[in-house]
Amino acid sequence: MMFPRLVYESFRHQPRRKLLAGIAITLGVAVATAMIAVATDIGDKINRELRSYGANLVVTPQEDTLDVEVGGVNLKPPSDGAFLNEADLPKIRGTFWHHNIVGFSPMLPVNVKIDGEENDVVLMGTYFNKALRFGKEDFTTGVRMTHPWWKVSCGDGKPSSNCTWPDDNSQNILLGERLAANLGKKPGDMLDVSGHQLKIAGILSTGGAEDDQIVAPLALAQEILGKPSAVRRVYVSALTKPPDALSARDPKTMTPEVYDRWYCSPYVESIAYQLQEVIPHSHAEQIRQVAQNEGTVLARIKGLMLLITFAALFASALAVSAAMATAIYERRVEVGLMKALGAGNLAVSAIFFAEALLLALVGGIAGFSAGALLAHQIGRSIFSSQISIEPVLFPFILAIAVFVTFAGSAAAIRRAVKFDPVFALRGEG
Amino acid sequence: MSTAPETLLTSKQVADRRAPAAHVSMFARMLVRAAVLRRRRAASALLAMIVAAAVATAMMNLYVDVQAKLRTEFRNYGANVVIVAKDGETLPADALTKIESVVGPKTLAVPFSYAVARTKDGQSVVIVGTDFARARQLNHWWKVSHWPVAPDDVLVGMRAANVVSANRQPFELTFQGKSIQLTPAGMLQTGAGEDSRIYLDQSEFQNWTGIAPSTIEVAANGTSAEVEESIRQLAQILPSASIRPVRQIMEGEANVLNKTRATLYASATLVVLTSALCVLATLMGWVFDRRRDFAIMKALGASERLVNGFFAAEAAALGVIGAIFGFFIGIGVAAWIGRVNFHAPVVPRFSVFPYVLAGSVAVALISAILPIVLLRRVQPAIILRGE
Numbered sequence: 001m002m003f004p005r006l007v008y009e010s011f012r013h014q015p016r017r018k019l020l021a022g023i024a025i026t027l028g029v030a031v032a033t034a035m036i037a038v039a040t041d042i043g044d045k046i047n048r049e050l051r052s053y054g055a056n057l058v059v060t061p062q063e064d065t066l067d068v069e070v071g072g073v074n075l076k077p078p079s080d081g082a083f084l085n086e087a088d089l090p091k092i093r094g095t096f097w098h099h100n101i102v103g104f105s106p107m108l109p110v111n112v113k114i115d116g117e118e119n120d121v122v123l124m125g126t127y128f129n130k131a132l133r134f135g136k137e138d139f140t141t142g143v144r145m146t147h148p149w150w151k152v153s154c155g156d157g158k159p160s161s162n163c164t165w166p167d168d169n170s171q172n173i174l175l176g177e178r179l180a181a182n183l184g185k186k187p188g189d190m191l192d193v194s195g196h197q198l199k200i201a202g203i204l205s206t207g208g209a210e211d212d213q214i215v216a217p218l219a220l221a222q223e224i225l226g227k228p229s230a231v232r233r234v235y236v237s238a239l240t241k242p243p244d245a246l247s248a249r250d251p252k253t254m255t256p257e258v259y260d261r262w263y264c265s266p267y268v269e270s271i272a273y274q275l276q277e278v279i280p281h282s283h284a285e286q287i288r289q290v291a292q293n294e295g296t297v298l299a300r301i302k303g304l305m306l307l308i309t310f311a312a313l314f315a316s317a318l319a320v321s322a323a324m325a326t327a328i329y330e331r332r333v334e335v336g337l338m339k340a341l342g343a344g345n346l347a348v349s350a351i352f353f354a355e356a357l358l359l360a361l362v363g364g365i366a367g368f369s370a371g372a373l374l375a376h377q378i379g380r381s382i383f384s385s386q387i388s389i390e391p392v393l394f395p396f397i398l399a400i401a402v403f404v405t406f407a408g409s410a411a412a413i414r415r416a417v418k419f420d421p422v423f424a425l426r427g428e429g
Numbered sequence: 430m431s432t433a434p435e436t437l438l439t440s441k442q443v444a445d446r447r448a449p450a451a452h453v454s455m456f457a458r459m460l461v462r463a464a465v466l467r468r469r470r471a472a473s474a475l476l477a478m479i480v481a482a483a484v485a486t487a488m489m490n491l492y493v494d495v496q497a498k499l500r501t502e503f504r505n506y507g508a509n510v511v512i513v514a515k516d517g518e519t520l521p522a523d524a525l526t527k528i529e530s531v532v533g534p535k536t537l538a539v540p541f542s543y544a545v546a547r548t549k550d551g552q553s554v555v556i557v558g559t560d561f562a563r564a565r566q567l568n569h570w571w572k573v574s575h576w577p578v579a580p581d582d583v584l585v586g587m588r589a590a591n592v593v594s595a596n597r598q599p600f601e602l603t604f605q606g607k608s609i610q611l612t613p614a615g616m617l618q619t620g621a622g623e624d625s626r627i628y629l630d631q632s633e634f635q636n637w638t639g640i641a642p643s644t645i646e647v648a649a650n651g652t653s654a655e656v657e658e659s660i661r662q663l664a665q666i667l668p669s670a671s672i673r674p675v676r677q678i679m680e681g682e683a684n685v686l687n688k689t690r691a692t693l694y695a696s697a698t699l700v701v702l703t704s705a706l707c708v709l710a711t712l713m714g715w716v717f718d719r720r721r722d723f724a725i726m727k728a729l730g731a732s733e734r735l736v737n738g739f740f741a742a743e744a745a746a747l748g749v750i751g752a753i754f755g756f757f758i759g760i761g762v763a764a765w766i767g768r769v770n771f772h773a774p775v776v777p778r779f780s781v782f783p784y785v786l787a788g789s790v791a792v793a794l795i796s797a798i799l800p801i802v803l804l805r806r807v808q809p810a811i812i813l814r815g816e
Contacts, residue, residue, distance in 0.1 A: 027703065042692065046689065049688050067588075288571070289506065289620075319704070322714075325473070
């Protein structure tokens with residue numbers, strides 16, 4: 001029972017040095033864990049951030065006629081063309097990839113007459129933050145999710161509690177900022193819109209065509225148009241997988257196995273296909289400006305984080321081996337003594353490796369927890385959401401810790417063992 | 430005979446003449462011999478220093494450069510500024526050259542003019558005049574089967590095609606009584622409003638309708654502050670137009686970029702800290718190991734200041750050499766990452782060097798001074814006895 005005692009005594013007599021080596025391992029493992037966690041999750045996080053560019057899919061009626069629209073003004077008779085049925089929309093939550101669908105907003109443009117304006121103005125009916133139900137699931141969706149750059153204010157561009165998003169069941173509207181400036185209206189005023197008296201809840205600023213329009217709850221637009229449950233188009237914001245060779249293929253030409261793989265991958269094409277399946281008489285298409293660009297940006301950021309993670313792993317490995325090498329180098333005299341008393345090279349190395357293993361396990365466990373905490377903090381402070389660490393990573397990280405500690409110790413142990421005991425005992429290090 | 434003048438000097442003069450030279454050379458010799466005699470340990474300390482400096486350099490270089498790299502990626506999203514003629518006014522004919530003179534030659538500016546024409550069977554369709562070469566550069570996401578070459582070739586949106594020319598035959602459009610024969614060169618698919626329109630060359634469009642460009646889309650490079658400055662300058666030279674930032678593009682970009690920058694910053698800090706830790710561990714071990722040198726120097730009567738100065742000088746030298754080698758290796762690593770990930774080299778930033786140098790020397794000094802402070806309390810005799 002000499003062996004465990006040797007290891008135990010070594011820890012008991014050199015608590016400070018063991019602590020130093022242990023701290024180095026803990027810190028190294030913590031950094032490695034945090035970086036691996038961040039790197040594996042960064043794709044999903046950035047994908048969500050990319051949704052701030054808005055919807056990447058649009059659903060229109062199959063037999064849709066041409067849009068005749070210049071500068072946000074619709075020149076077509078409003079009742080013209082086909083519509084989707086509002087009642088079909090909650091089914092979007094029933095598609096295969098519904099977890100990837102961040103939100104959707106229906107749009108129904110109606111041409112209306114306003115006092116003091118000779119030209120028609122477009123009133124856009126939509127969901128702001130509508131509560132819907134699909135099956136047993138309650139959820140909310142609307143432009144506040146799909147169009148995050150839309151800002152509501154009292155007209156000065158600053159958010160204020162007096163001027164807010166209207167309720168989806170109200171008769172309140174938002175006025176585009178340029179239209180509001182033209183009409184000289186401000187929040188709280190009443191506006192006569194094609195015979196309806198509507199209250200202005202706030203001024204909307206989007207930097208797009210909506211700045212010249214009125215944005216109202218969908219039900220109100222349907223009422224003005226006289227077509228209950230009509231929807232012109234639906235914008236869908238979905239988390240997608242960057243395009244690759246499979247995504248661009250036509251599903252009609254695929255073998256059943258390839259088709260299954262395509263169908264079960266969150267490509268923008270397959271999500272569009274599934275939207276068409278659940279919404280009758282519809283045509284879903286990717287909005288290429290948003291959909292095509294997010295893949296490259298995502299790939300660049302992911303690649304960068306991967307390379308930095310390698311740098312972090314390399315630096316942690318080096319720090320751990322440096323600490324171990326130093327700790328062992330200091331114990332040459334002890335090695336000399338052991339060898340003078342008849343210990344073989346194997347026995348001496350075994351003691352050192354056992355110590356290293358113990359340090360690596362303790363440091364690895366502590367480092368893994370610290371790293372998980374660190375990743376959690378990074379996720380909270382940067383993305384204000386969780387960076388969860390896969391428990392699967394734990395044995396993997398522990399194995400890395402042990403491997404790096406062994407690798408870092410090996411050279412130092414070999415040198416310590418080779419050292420002539422006579423020199424060591426004479427104190428000529 | 431030749432030695433005669435020397436014998437005339439007093440012993441004090443000799444000592445005076447030799448003292449400074451001997452002092453300096455002894456100090457330098459001790460530094461050099463310490464490194465040469467324990468070259469393995471010195472080499473491993475230097476290696477740690479170099480690796481740390483290289484990693485820090487690469488991280489700082491990337492941190493600065495990646496944002497510029499990502500911005501160019503974000504320009505693939507298209508225009509971030511739109512210039513629209515105010516009601517009842519037109520854009521000046523030289524607007525494009527004016528814009529390019531303000532926001533720089535690398536900026537893309539694409540003119541668009543809009544009108545509504547009628548097909549043979551009386552359907553309305555939006556026609557757009559533009560510069561195809563520029564539009565192609567600006568709107569990378571446009572899926573176009575064939576870009577037009579001949580002047581009367583047009584680009585037909587997917588949905589417009591069903592109305593005007595389902596079988597891709599030449600078709601006729603009428604604008605205010607004037608008819609024109611057009612040949613569809615290719616199909617355009619974007620998933621947005623462009624699908625319902627027909628695009629033709631600006632000069633052809635103007636000959637036919639007499640309408641000049643009313644909208645110019647601009648992809649301005651740079652940070653959001655730089656873009657805002659460009660918008661301000663554009664408003665000055667184009668008083669007849671309203672200049673609007675495209676909020677969807679600008680805010681999306683700012684959002685993603687900020688998050689990426691913060692992540693990069695956190696990771697770079699972690700990596701630099703870890704490499705500093707690595708240096709600290711190695712160097713502390715190295716200095717601690719030499720407590721015998723320390724004790725002998727003190728036993729021979731070296732002052733506290735001299736001993737401290739010696740170890741500090743040694744650490745500083747290590748820091749400087751490590752920083753220089755590490756800096757160049759780090760620049761290489763950053764350039765490699767740029768090539769692999771962004772397919773464009775990261776520009777070496779020499780402005781980073783002072784920070785790397787200062788950081789390396791500081792870490793080296795800390796790792797030298799810590800063990801010295803610990804050792805100072807110990808009597809030299811105890812160290813020399815090997816306890």
